[in-house]
Amino acid sequence: MKKIVLAASLLLAAPAFAQDLAMGTELGTTPQAILTALSDMGWDVRKVQAEDGLIEAYAVMGKQLAEIYVDPTTGRITRIASHD
Amino acid sequence: MTDTTQHKGARLAAAPAPAFGVRVWDPLVRMIHWSVAAGVLVNAAIVDEESATHELIGYAVLGLVLTRLVWGLVGTPHARFSAFPPNPAAAVRHLAGLLRRPHRAYLSHNPAGALMVYNLWAVLIGLAATGYMMGTPRYFGMEWVLDVHEGLFAWLIISVVLHVAGVILDSRMTGVPLVRAMIDGRKRLRDPTEMRE
Numbered sequence: 305m306k307k308i309v310l311a312a313s314l315l316l317a318a319p320a321f322a323q324d325l326a327m328g329t330e331l332g333t334t335p336q337a338i339l340t341a342l343s344d345m346g347w348d349v350r351k352v353q354a355e356d357g358l359i360e361a362y363a364v365m366g367k368q369l370a371e372i373y374v375d376p377t378t379g380r381i382t383r384i385a386s387h388d
Numbered sequence: 389m390t391d392t393t394q395h396k397g398a399r400l401a402a403a404p405a406p407a408f409g410v411r412v413w414d415p416l417v418r419m420i421h422w423s424v425a426a427g428v429l430v431n432a433a434i435v436d437e438e439s440a441t442h443e444l445i446g447y448a449v450l451g452l453v454l455t456r457l458v459w460g461l462v463g464t465p466h467a468r469f470s471a472f473p474p475n476p477a478a479a480v481r482h483l484a485g486l487l488r489r490p491h492r493a494y495l496s497h498n499p500a501g502a503l504m505v506y507n508l509w510a511v512l513i514g515l516a517a518t519g520y521m522m523g524t525p526r527y528f529g530m531e532w533v534l535d536v537h538e539g540l541f542a543w544l545i546i547s548v549v550l551h552v553a554g555v556i557l558d559s560r561m562t563g564v565p566l567v568r569a570m571i572d573g574r575k576r577l578r579d580p581t582e583m584r585e
Contacts, residue, residue, distance in 0.1 A: 349529075363529070
């Protein structure tokens with residue numbers, strides 16, 4: 305029973321993270337702020353770099369791989385490319 | 389029917405050198421050669437490097453190279469590694485002897501060409517390996533993996549330029565049209581006695 309509850313809570317927890325990362329989510333206007341915000345959500349941030357006027361972060365959580373693009377003027381996510 | 393015969397006769401008469409064609413490259417070798425070339429061209433110049441198509445083509449090229457490596461063990465005589473063993477010393481001698489005459493024609497690859505073949509295979513496998521790594525949780529977003537992938541790509545382009553230059557040079561010096569041989573599989577040697585494995 306404990307195991308089932310644990311499994312259920314894990315299943316519920318996983319989409320919660322995914323929900324945290326949505327279009328428009330505010331992460332920050334600087335690479336450092338974005339790195340901190342993503343790390344706090346549980347992402348393993350591999351690289352943050354400038355890309356075509358946006359800030360691009362490469363982050364991993366479990367088997368989920370994501371390239372997250374943030375508009376540095378608003379600090380919000382404009383695109384998420386996930387490979388999982 | 390008559391037309392065909394006349395056409396053939398005209399072509400033979402117009403041929404500048406005696407048509408001594410030796411079958412060297414089997415259909416699999418030729419198919420793999422041109423498919424790999426096309427795959428490299430498309431992946432390097434046409435498709436978006438972050439697209440799924442880029443990955444797919446990369447793995448297709450890897451599959452072709454691995455097939456060719458198996459064929460190097462069990463394939464037709466000229467396709468086997470034993471017909472063109474990697475020999476850097478012989479390659480250097482071959483290149484150093486370019487200014488001397490006469491030039492020998494080889495049925496398989498000349499020693500410098502052989503080294504180029506192994507180099508190209510190694511680079512393509514390295515590109516596929518680092519490309520695969522980029523999509524794994526362990527190496528995703530790792531800067532050094534991207535750097536190695538891009539470094540290998542730069543070396544691939546240099547290698548292709550040297551490969552094409554070598555093919556043109558060898559064709560001119562030996563009189564054996566190598567591009568044609570990779571298309572129809574036959575090497576046309578000016579003097580059959582000069583041929584070497």
